[in-house]
Amino acid sequence: MIRVADSSWSAGQSKSEQTFTDLFAPLVEPGYRLACALLHDAAAAEDVVQEASLIAWRKVGRLEDRSRLRAWFLGIVANECRNARKRRWTTAVGHGLPAGLSVASSEEHVLQGADLRNALRQLPHQDRLVVILYFYLDMPLTEVAAVAGGSVGAVRARLYRAVRRLRPELAIEEAIG
Amino acid sequence: MSLRADIHAAIDEVTPPAPMLASRVDGFVVARDRVRPRPRRGSWARPARGLVGAVAAVMVVVLFAGLVLSGRVWRDWTGSVARPVPINHIPLRALEARPLNLPAIDSGAACPTGPLLNTPTASGLGPLTYGDGNGPVFAEGTGSRYVTSWGTYILTSYVIKPPYMDWVLIRARDLRTNQVEVFAHNPLLDYYPAMPSGDKVGSDYVLDHTVQLYTELAIQPQNMYRAPGNWWPLAVTLQAFPKGSSGCIGFQVDGPDFTELFVVSY
Numbered sequence: 047m048i049r050v051a052d053s054s055w056s057a058g059q060s061k062s063e064q065t066f067t068d069l070f071a072p073l074v075e076p077g078y079r080l081a082c083a084l085l086h087d088a089a090a091a092e093d094v095v096q097e098a099s100l101i102a103w104r105k106v107g108r109l110e111d112r113s114r115l116r117a118w119f120l121g122i123v124a125n126e127c128r129n130a131r132k133r134r135w136t137t138a139v140g141h142g143l144p145a146g147l148s149v150a151s152s153e154e155h156v157l158q159g160a161d162l163r164n165a166l167r168q169l170p171h172q173d174r175l176v177v178i179l180y181f182y183l184d185m186p187l188t189e190v191a192a193v194a195g196g197s198v199g200a201v202r203a204r205l206y207r208a209v210r211r212l213r214p215e216l217a218i219e220e221a222i223g
Numbered sequence: 224m225s226l227r228a229d230i231h232a233a234i235d236e237v238t239p240p241a242p243m244l245a246s247r248v249d250g251f252v253v254a255r256d257r258v259r260p261r262p263r264r265g266s267w268a269r270p271a272r273g274l275v276g277a278v279a280a281v282m283v284v285v286l287f288a289g290l291v292l293s294g295r296v297w298r299d300w301t302g303s304v305a306r307p308v309p310i311n312h313i314p315l316r317a318l319e320a321r322p323l324n325l326p327a328i329d330s331g332a333a334c335p336t337g338p339l340l341n342t343p344t345a346s347g348l349g350p351l352t353y354g355d356g357n358g359p360v361f362a363e364g365t366g367s368r369y370v371t372s373w374g375t376y377i378l379t380s381y382v383i384k385p386p387y388m389d390w391v392l393i394r395a396r397d398l399r400t401n402q403v404e405v406f407a408h409n410p411l412l413d414y415y416p417a418m419p420s421g422d423k424v425g426s427d428y429v430l431d432h433t434v435q436l437y438t439e440l441a442i443q444p445q446n447m448y449r450a451p452g453n454w455w456p457l458a459v460t461l462q463a464f465p466k467g468s469s470g471c472i473g474f475q476v477d478g479p480d481f482t483e484l485f486v487v488s489y
Binding site: 066086160182 | 230231239247248249251252
């Protein structure tokens with residue numbers, strides 16, 4: 047196990063006492079879920095979490111406030127996901143349903159899931175990020191703002207805009223609460 | 224269903240559980256942390272960038288020409304001499320001369336896996352890490368598998384219990400089919416304390432790199448990565464078994480004063 051080398055951590059706790067497992071092991075699973083949600087590719091998500099963990103471990107000495115560790119780590123994961131998407135030279139073929147077409151088969155829920163993932167994929171990165179953090183990782187708006195950057199108000203506006211694109215018929219207040 | 228439930232359902236469909244990911248990430252960070260990024264240059268370096276860039280460009284051209292010329296000279300000089308194996312060390316030759324004592328089992332027989340010992344201070348993958356072998360050499364499969372048209376590659380860590388510091392030679396066979404398991408450099412790392420050795424049997428394309436496949440793995444403990452603290456020396460390698468292999472792999476680990484056998488079912 048490796049340990050953080052330098053020593054200026056919050057509240058009198060020396061970083062030299064912190065191991066990678068202590069700090070980041072609880073964050074790997076939410077990081078993986080975030081990466082899966084952003085990339086829709088489990089193998090690529092695992093690669094991203096590995097790279098993000100290495101970056102986080104090397105830079106954790108610069109983080110002043112330990113209470114921000116989770117948001118800071120998820121921000122790195124999100125950034126690595128964006129880089130991974132830029133690097134990909136193939137794009138998935140969308141298979142959403144044409145507007146107005148109703149599906150009556152027993153596989154309807156599967157198609158709806160694919161349709162929703164396709165709609166998420168069409169959102170700009172920052173909009174998709176706040177939607178996933180809020181609706182999938184069930185994070186409060188304050189923490190979503192910490193991960194995505196910006197104010198709570200800006201995050202709320204992004205959410206409104208994204209929900210409007212995903213489900214135009216949905217009452218916004220019902221979705222965001 | 225609400226939008227939240229719909230999003231959960233839609234994304235859960237593409238999010239398979241990854242129970243080993245945390246330990247794999249831990250191992251990855253342990254292995255990669257040794258390679259530190261370069262510090263940023265200070266502002267004092269900016270004025271010299273143009274000149275340095277020009278000099279560097281000239282040096283690259285000269286170096287490239289030199290490599291081409293020296294490559295031709297080397298090729299002419301060595302003629303048809305076969306490419307040497309990476310290691311030609313007398314202690315290793317003695318270890319290579321030892322016969323393999325791996326058992327053979329019937330195709331339908333159960334794989335006799337083990338021994339598996341608790342190595343709590345080995346690679347730091349957790350409070351109770353288990354390693355294959357009796358020691359002083361233990362193998363820890365990290366769980367990362369890569370499948371190619373040639374076969375299946377397993378990213379594997381080897382840890383050595385201190386104070387053992389002498390050479391180690393590792394050979395492996397499929398106990399059911401007697402196929403040879405091969406070893407290759409982990410292309411994601413740029414230091415090689417675990418060196419594939421023996422006969423080169425081919426090459427393959429793994430992890431976006433071409434890797435050379437060898438029949439043995441030699442380890443020099445004094446060159447292995449040692450994390451701060453009391454963690455045991457660590458080396459990471461790729462090992463692979465070909466298509467058609469049963470995955471029941473027997474390992475023979477030889478050092479100057481010991482021979483260790485263990486069996487892993489992949």
